[in-house]
Amino acid sequence: KMSVPDYMQCAEDHQTLLVVVQPIGIVPEESFFRIYKRISAVSQVNVRDSQRVLYIRYRHHYPPENNEWGDFQTHRKVVGLITITECSSAKEWPQTFEKFHLQKEMYGSTLYDSRLFVFGLQGEIAEQPRTDVAFYPSYDECETVEKRIEDFIESLFIVLESKRLDRATDKSGDKIPLLCVPFEKKDFVGLDTDSRHYKKRCQGRMRKHVGDLCLQAGMLQDSLVHYHMAVELLRSVNDFLWLGAALEGLCSASVIYHYPGGTGGKVGSRRAQGSSLSAEAGNRHRPGAQEVLIDPGALTSNGINADTSAEIGRAKNCLSPEDIIEKYKEAISYYGKYKNAGVIELEACVKAVRVLAMQKRSMEASEFLQNAVYINLRQLSEEEKIQRYSILSELYERIGFHRKSAFFKRIAAMQCAAPSIPEPGWRACYKLLLETLPGYSLSLDPQDFSKGTHRGWAAVQMRLLHELVYASRRMGNPALCVRHLSFLLQTMLDFLSDQEKKDVTQSLESYTAKCPGTMEVITLPDGLKLPPVPFTKLPIVKSVKLLNLPTSLRPHKMKSLLGQNVSTKSPFIYSPIIAHSRGEERNKKIDFQWVQGDVCEVQLMVYNPMPFELRVENMGLLTTGVEFESLPAALSLPAESGLYPVTLVGVPQTTGQITVNG
Structure with missing residues (x-):
């Protein structure tokens, strides 16, 4: 096996x-x-x-x-x-x-x-x-x-x-040896080797084998002919395992013909890799020159110095792109009859997916992948499981199934830290978990969650963030734990139950006791940057009202004491000596309410969504546009407090337009 x-x-x-x-x-x-x-x-x-x-x-x-x-x-x-x-x-x-x-x-x-x-x-x-x-x-x-x-x-x-x-020109009549896979050998002991059925089986398997040799020897057209003949012979005797192999050979030769650049997705074309390829050989593989890719005669004796101008029967035995997939399906169904052929079946599924990805047929590719997931192999080691899930993830990504790709990558990440591994790879686990984020519509920038409706699946995203926190802890990095927990609390607050809110805040409290949270960007070893997370949702602000200055401090419009014809050519915005004379200036209302150097106030209505008392030690205004000294306030809100008025104050240090952001 x-x-x-x-x-x-x-x-x-x-x-x-x-x-x-x-x-x-x-x-x-x-x-x-x-x-x-x-x-x-x-x-x-x-x-x-x-x-x-x-x-x-x-x-x-x-x-x-x-x-x-x-x-x-x-x-x-x-x-x-x-x-x-x-x-x-x-x-x-x-x-x-x-x-x-x-x-x-x-x-x-x-x-x-x-x-x-x-x-x-x-x-x-x-x-x-x-x-x-x-x-x-x-x-x-x-x-x-x-x-x-x-x-x-x-x-x-x-x-x-x-x-x-030697094999292609076998003149030994009916005495063709029977090729076997390892698990078949015991099944053929005592069979009647003179029966027509047995001879056909021998012929079909040998034909298929010669097709393989032709394909390896660079004789594509010859291999197609041999594979077709093998399919007919093996189908007539219901030799399903080898019929599957002949069909897969037919698919492979046809794929090589249709996709000379290869289906493996490797960087650069296969045809352009080799250091020893001559210029003429490189040119043979340009589009439109496939006639030289194959030998034109149906079965040339040695394939050397064939007359390439003839193009006799060019690719007449080649499957169409649609037929390739049908034949792959048929071959895989035959492999599925044999539990010892699990690896062959799995690899055929993967090959078909790579071809379908080239053909942009994602739904069909996903069916082949789904089949590959359920193929039972022997007990795999943890390393083999990680490899299997990583490749499934990569293939799902290639066909555009991003969430499914993330699902398998997450399983691979969990496998890196499986309990059965003596030294769990938490760094590898953390790295793979980070790679799953785009598939779950999750970014680690809180600004991406500040506007519009929530994108993605909150329950899955919360699970993933908890796993990032756990992996960070096992890596011995409390600063990362604090950043991920802060992000979880800030962006997923609406989706947390009361108990979850308690659990997350208690965890955050215990981590910040060891490593206080900062407003610095955290840069990971692979260059990924984690932005700071300000708690703009705790407490939740329901209304914001900018208050006028008290009447005694409020700016008032002065009536002009001088005549209207006095010149106003003055460098000053306002002067008690020279009044503004233009009519439109005189009739304008004052369009500002705060004054530089005076204490200005903003009234908020806030409430505490948490099921416990919320102590806010530093609550201030975030502003832009004007140099502004914010005077922080401290408050304590009871559990699920209902609306609670808070007044925040500050002093503008310069003139201009001020924007209160939060």
């Missing part, structure tokens, strides 16, 4: 050759990944004297039990092994080489070829020319790594091509 799913699989991976790169002995992680990065950059190679391109998929870890499914789908078969080791003396060399052989045995039955890269060994041994071993003095002196990898891939191609030709 294949146990480890690859959630990053896409349809175009079916055309890749799988190469595993692993360290032998003690190799520093940084050095290993430095070389691994250079090796994996050689991901596509032009086949010499041909119009074909080989695509390589590199992995630094691959479960051997997954390799056993290599006959079922050849892109699952480890065909190349590259090992990296350090060896400083000739004395260590025999032991190092022995380890290389042991590593090869792990994937031995499927390997086409292997290489050993030795760093640090110099002298007689290193100077002997060898094809399977490359010696380099150090990690900094290894310029030929990429060239060695290209040569290695060419050797893989030679083996692949010989296998393809």
Whole structure:
């Protein structure tokens, strides 16, 4: 049973050759990944004297039990092994080489070829020319790594091509071996190998296998023909598991034809990655030039030097974009009949979703994803669960289901701190929780909640804010706890029950005792800024009235004592000596009520919505436009007080227009 799913699989991976790169002995992680990065950059190679391109998929870890499914789908078969080791003396060399052989045995039955890269060994041994071993003095002196990898891939191609030709031109009559997946082997013991049914099953499975080899060898048109023939043969004998695989092969080849840029959503086009691609090879994949992507003959003997001008039967066997999805559905329904094929079914769902995302068919993609959620695999480790939920979240995000994406990301966050983990990852949990905020229409800026109706689902948002508080506490950051709790109280007050109001304020009180709240912006390590949270809702203000000055201090209009014709050319706004003479000025009412330097008052009607006494130690006016000295007031409001009058005072220090904001 294949146990480890690859959630990053896409349809175009079916055309890749799988190469595993692993360290032998003690190799520093940084050095290993430095070389691994250079090796994996050689991901596509032009086949010499041909119009074909080989695509390589590199992995630094691959479960051997997954390799056993290599006959079922050849892109699952480890065909190349590259090992990296350090060896400083000739004395260590025999032991190092022995380890290389042991590593090869792990994937031995499927390997086409292997290489050993030795760093640090110099002298007689290193100077002997060898094809399977490359010696380099150090990690900094290894310029030929990429060239060695290209040569290695060419050797893989030679083996692949010989296998393809050998299988495609099998002249052994009816004696075709029966290819099996691991769990089937015991079912075929004692079967009548001479029956027509059995022979058709053998033929159908082998046809499908040759289709896989053609696809890997860069012969798209040939693979389509083989897959179609395999589908007919396998359908006639109800060989459902392999029929599903033949249909999926048909889908993969058709996806590669229709979407030459790939469906994996990786940065940059697949076709434009490879360092070794020639200019002509790059041009072959431009839109409108697909005729060279495939071999025009239905089944050419070797696919090399085909007459590309003919375009005979160009893609006539290729599925339409709509048919691709129908065939994926059919294949998945067949996989679903076998509980041991859960990983294959899950990966097929993920591949179909990536194709549907390209086609902008979100609703259908969500059906495939829903199916993927319910596929039962073996007992997963916590790390595998986190990976599974994160990928589901990413796929839902890609098809525009933002809330569903947030839902799975939140589950992944909770998994980071599961009780079964010896050292819970609270930082990872907190980071993932922050990433769910947009999906739940939640921002951490209180100003976004100050106007208009409430956006989003308050109950879910409150739950999420409580989880952020808890994760902050477990991370040992009380300042973050205070900020998130303040935000919760300020923005969700209307949705809190009396008991919840008590609980939140008690928590806030206990946190602020350790770490007082501030009006500073908190910047998180990843650069996210958390704005300060002023409590503009506690107490709730029902009415605001700006009071006139007392009569004795109120400004009055003075009647002119002088004649109306006196010149008013004066630099002063008001002078008792020179009166304003213009008629419109004289008739205007005074349009200001407060005076610079005098104590001015604002009357508020407030009430306490909390089910307990609210003590406000510092309540003042927030103003703009004029320099204003606010004289703070302190008050104590009984629980659910009803309307209560409060007068706030302050002194304007300059003239101009004042705005009272709160």
